[in-house]
Amino acid sequence: MKAKKILSAICALALGICLLMACNAAPNGGMYDIPNSAVGDMIPQIGELENYQTEDIIERDFMSPAITPDSYFSLDRNTASYSYMRRIINEGRKVASGSVRLEEYINYFSYDYVRPEEGDALAISSKLFDCPWNDAHKLLSIGVAAEEVAFSEKPNNIVFLIDTSGSMYGDDRLGLIQQSFSMLTESLSADDTVSIVTYAGDSRVALSGEIGSNKIQICNVLQDLVANGSTNGQGGIQKAYELAERYYSEEANNRVILATDGDFNVGASSKRELESLISQKRDSGIYLSVLGVGMYNTNDTTMKTLAENGNGNYAYLDSVAEARKVLVEELGGTFNVVAKDAKMGVTFNADTVEKYRLLGYESKMMSQEEFDDEQNDAGEIGSGHTVTALYEVELKENASGSVAICEVRFKSPQTNENIAILDMAMTDDYNETPDEDSVFIACVAEYGLVLRQSQYKGSANIENVITRLSALDCTKPDGNQFRAEFLEIVKKAKRIY
Numbered sequence: 374m375k376a377k378k379i380l381s382a383i384c385a386l387a388l389g390i391c392l393l394m395a396c397n398a399a400p401n402g403g404m405y406d407i408p409n410s411a412v413g414d415m416i417p418q419i420g421e422l423e424n425y426q427t428e429d430i431i432e433r434d435f436m437s438p439a440i441t442p443d444s445y446f447s448l449d450r451n452t453a454s455y456s457y458m459r460r461i462i463n464e465g466r467k468v469a470s471g472s473v474r475l476e477e478y479i480n481y482f483s484y485d486y487v488r489p490e491e492g493d494a495l496a497i498s499s500k501l502f503d504c505p506w507n508d509a510h511k512l513l514s515i516g517v518a519a520e521e522v523a524f525s526e527k528p529n530n531i532v533f534l535i536d537t538s539g540s541m542y543g544d545d546r547l548g549l550i551q552q553s554f555s556m557l558t559e560s561l562s563a564d565d566t567v568s569i570v571t572y573a574g575d576s577r578v579a580l581s582g583e584i585g586s587n588k589i590q591i592c593n594v595l596q597d598l599v600a601n602g603s604t605n606g607q608g609g610i611q612k613a614y615e616l617a618e619r620y621y622s623e624e625a626n627n628r629v630i631l632a633t634d635g636d637f638n639v640g641a642s643s644k645r646e647l648e649s650l651i652s653q654k655r656d657s658g659i660y661l662s663v664l665g666v667g668m669y670n671t672n673d674t675t676m677k678t679l680a681e682n683g684n685g686n687y688a689y690l691d692s693v694a695e696a697r698k699v700l701v702e703e704l705g706g707t708f709n710v711v712a713k714d715a716k717m718g719v720t721f722n723a724d725t726v727e728k729y730r731l732l733g734y735e736s737k738m739m740s741q742e743e744f745d746d747e748q749n750d751a752g753e754i755g756s757g758h759t760v761t762a763l764y765e766v767e768l769k770e771n772a773s774g775s776v777a778i779c780e781v782r783f784k785s786p787q788t789n790e791n792i793a794i795l796d797m798a799m800t801d802d803y804n805e806t807p808d809e810d811s812v813f814i815a816c817v818a819e820y821g822l823v824l825r826q827s828q829y830k831g832s833a834n835i836e837n838v839i840t841r842l843s844a845l846d847c848t849k850p851d852g853n854q855f856r857a858e859f860l861e862i863v864k865k866a867k868r869i870y
Contacts, residue, residue, distance in 0.1 A: 404828055429471055430735050432827060435728040435767075438721035444731055445739040446516065448760050448781065449752030450706070450716040451675065452682065452699075453665055453689035455481040457859075458824065460668070460691035462865050464749065472673065473825040476762070477731030478817050482855055484810045485761045486516035494520050494711045495754065497781050499798040502807035504765055505815050505841070506833035507824065513729075513764040513798055514814055515719065515779050518732075519712065522756035524705040528564040528625040529585070533595075534613040538573040538604040545691075546667045550632040553696035555592045560704055561585030566625075568616040569594055573602030583622050594697070604636055610650060617659045626708050629654075631679065632664040635672030647675065651682040660753075662707065663734035664699070665689040677736075683752050684713060706755030712783035712792075716751040717762055718744050719779050725772035725800060730829065731753045732763045732818055744782070747791050754783070763818055765829070773800050805808025809845050813856060816842050823870065835867045 436444070454477035461468045487498040496518050504510040533554050541547040562568065565585030570578055580594045613629045621627050651661055661683025663676045673689075680687035686707060688699045690729070699707055716739060721729050743749045754760055766776070776798040783792055804811070815840045822830040823838075847853045848860040 380440060390717070390841050393700065395414065397469040415747060418855060421572075430473070430825070431733060432825075432829065433731050433738075434629070435730045435829075437728050438723035438726045442721050442723060443741060444719045444721070444764075445741060445744040446717055446731070446762075447681075447737040447739060447852075448717050448753040448762075448783075449681070449686065449737075450480050450679070450754060450758045450760050451687045452477050452495050453677070453687050454478060456689045456691045456695050457665075457671075457673070459862055460689075462556055462862050462869065463691075465865075465869060467869055468824050469812060470825050474736075475818060475821040475825070476737075476823045477733070479733070479761050479763060479814055480759075482773050482813070482817070482853075482859075483757075484516055484518075484761065484814070486518040486747060486810075487758050488518050489520045491636055493794075494785065494792070495715075495781060495783065497796040498676055499777075499796050499802060500778055500807065500811050501776065501798060501800070501803040502811050502815070503805070504821050504831075506831040506839065507765070510765050510767050511803065511805050512811075512815055513766050513776060513797070514811055515762040515764075515798070516566040516759045517715075517717075517719070517754065517781055519706070519754050519756060519758045519760075522705055522709040522711060524560065524708060525562065526752070528566075528622065529561070529618045529708060530566045530617060530622055530625045530627045531561075532568045532570060532613045532629045533619045533627050534572050534631045535569065535598060536573075536604065536606070536631075536636075537571045537598055538602050540604065540634055540636045541667070542600040543667070546634060547598060549666055549690055549693065549696065550664065551595045551598065552693055552862075554630075555631070556693075556697060557700040557704070558585070558595075560592045560701065561588065561591075566620045566724055567591055567611075567613055568620065570609055570613040570616060571598060572605050572612075573600075575605055575673070576612045578612065578616065605634070607650070610647075614654050614659060618657070621659065623658075626682055627659045628685065628708060629661045629683075630664060631676075632666065633676065634667035635665060635675040647709050648682045651679055655682065655684045655750075660684040660710070663687045664696075676866075678759065679754070682750070684750075686753070686755065689726040703755075703757070706758040709756040710753045710786050711756050712754040712801060713786050714749070714751040715754050715760075715783040716744055716749075717779065717781050719762070719764070719768075719777050721777045722775045725769055725774055725776055727769050729764050729766045729777075732765060733821075736760070747784075751783075761814060763807040763814060768800065775799055776802075809847050812841060812845060813847065816863075820866070824866070835863060835870060839867060 387588035403695045454474035489496040563586040569580035663680040665676045779796045819833045822833045842860045847856045
């Protein structure tokens with residue numbers, strides 16, 4: 374009996390150690406070397422695995438053009454929702470429906486849209502094709518493409534603002550940010566200026582006004598950072614802007630890049646106070662981009678709010694590969710804004726359209742007054758980026774002619790001139806055999822509707838998405854790497870949902 378008790382005690386101890394090791398496992402299969410003082414904060418408890426703080430999504434209903442012909446919303450190319458989903462699916466878990474922002478899923482990918490003519494910042498085009506999850510409906514895809522501006526065309530005044538609080542401990546948090554900014558540093562030159570500000574219980578300047586070509590010095594400072602303490606986000610943001618202003622140049626891209634899990638638990642942590650602070654600095658010509666990391670306590674709402682009010686973009690880094698995409702492969706688009714305060718207005722023709730529904734953009738909707746107000750803040754589009762708006766529409770029987778007038782308004786970052794571009798979507802644009810971009814967009818949207826558990830998903834299901842994706846050349850191993858990866862993600866999701 375005594376031997377059995379001893380054996381039971383040993384088994385219980387072993388089980389406890391295994392559970393602790395499992396909770397501390399890094400996403401890449403390694404282990405976090407977590408100090409004892411941080412273990413209680415870092416190990417997710419039952420029920421905390423989806424503590425990803427985001428806004429509730431209230432889906433738009435179908436609208437009648439006879440009553441409400443117009444649809445207005447802000448344009449940007451945030452992609453955080455997609456890479457967050459990828460991490461969750463790769464971990465074998467279901468995605469919180471409130472985290473699914475359909476426009477960010479679709480806009481994660483680039484598309485072969487009509488490109489701007491020389492001297493133009495943006496171009497707009499549209500396509501009409503069948504809706505896979507509702508045979509009686511069509512999909513209207515409106516694509517916006519931005520001009521290409523090389524990253525090296527302008528000098529850069531950059532401040533890395535890095536959250537080094539205790540919640541940032543781990544290879545997938547501070548460790549990933551250190552790797553990410555080190556990769557970005559490799560693209561800098563002697564024309565660029567780099568500063569580094571960190572914040573935890575207080576904020577400090579780790580590097581001030583370093584020449585971009587001094588890459589070793591910059592990387593050494595990054596690698597020496599450690600995570601510890603509470604989170605004084607307000608103090609860090611203020612100090613970062615002070616440095617950005619000190620080295621400000623009208624000829625340069627002046628930008629603060631905030632890297633955080635968004636857990637602002639000290640200082641001005643309310644959304645309204647943060648919005649006001651960032652908006653004031655935005656008007657001075659210093660933009661803010663946000664890189665989100667981490668899991669369990671990640672505050673998506675805060676990070677999204679900061680980026681949108683700072684004329685910057687918001688990306689969630691779930692891996693080094695995603696960091697390379699955002700900060701190396703798409704560096705020009707991340708830094709060089711070619712259209713600011715960009716917004717779209719779509720007016721549907723009641724003679725041809727029975728009803729319509731915008732997929733996504735729920736948090737970016739505008740009134741007509743806001744759309745017409747030239748001073749109203751909207752989104753930003755970077756160099757080479759493509760942005761897509763997708764509508765599900767029901768056409769009237771034997772409809773012929775105009776479907777909708779699509780308008781994009783934006784300002785030139787250089788002159789502040791207000792510019793508008795138009796496109797007319799016609800029933801003649803309908804294509805019974807749509808191109809690969811259109812098929813792929815429909816697949817991404819259908820997948821998002823399933824994950825969101827949308828009341829408008831119709832016959833949408835993941836098996837159909839896999840079938841259509843598998844037939845595309847762009848998802849083959851020798852095709853587009855991001856689209857091929859998406860197919861593999863959908864296959865993993867099929868085993869979860």
